[in-house]
Amino acid sequence: MARKLVIAVVGAGKCSKKLRDLAAEVGKYVAEHDGVIVSGGMGGIMEGASRGAKEAGGTTIGILPSDQKDDANEFIDYVVPSGFGEARNLLVVRAADAVVAFPGKYGTLSEMAFALHAGKPLISVNAWKLGDEIKVVETPLEAAKLAMELAEENR
Secondary structure, eight states: OOOEEEEEEEOOOSHHHHHHHHHHHHHHHHHHHEEEEEEEEEHHHHHHHHHHHHHTTEEEEEEEESSSSGOOOOOSSEEOOOOOGHHHHHHHHHHOEEEOOOOSSSSHHHHHHHHHHOOOOOOOOOOOOOOOTTTEEESSSHHHHHHHHHEEEEE
């Protein structure tokens, strides 16, 4: 049996309901297409993507910055309490086959840089503008579809 594709969703830990709902669209699409969502496991964008995946019957992994499992959002199936702080951003990216980035601050920027450095497909939905290597899309559905396609190509 082939390994499932893993899509990282990164972005702000605190954001509007609208952004959480947009991230949920990515999680839902990935889950409906037999993929797994990995994130930092906390709130905001991470929670939205995880919620969307769970509502679609999917699987979620949260790699937490703390060493406390209870810090994970309620939609995480597999909690990895790293205790590494922001260094866990590298683990989130390395665990993924592709990365979808939503708006965020420097943690999001670091995850995007790690994805570029690792040669992982990186899709931006209004996140940091970093150059031509990033696929920029307008909607979460476009991002999810492209992430799954590029992840499969780079498997």
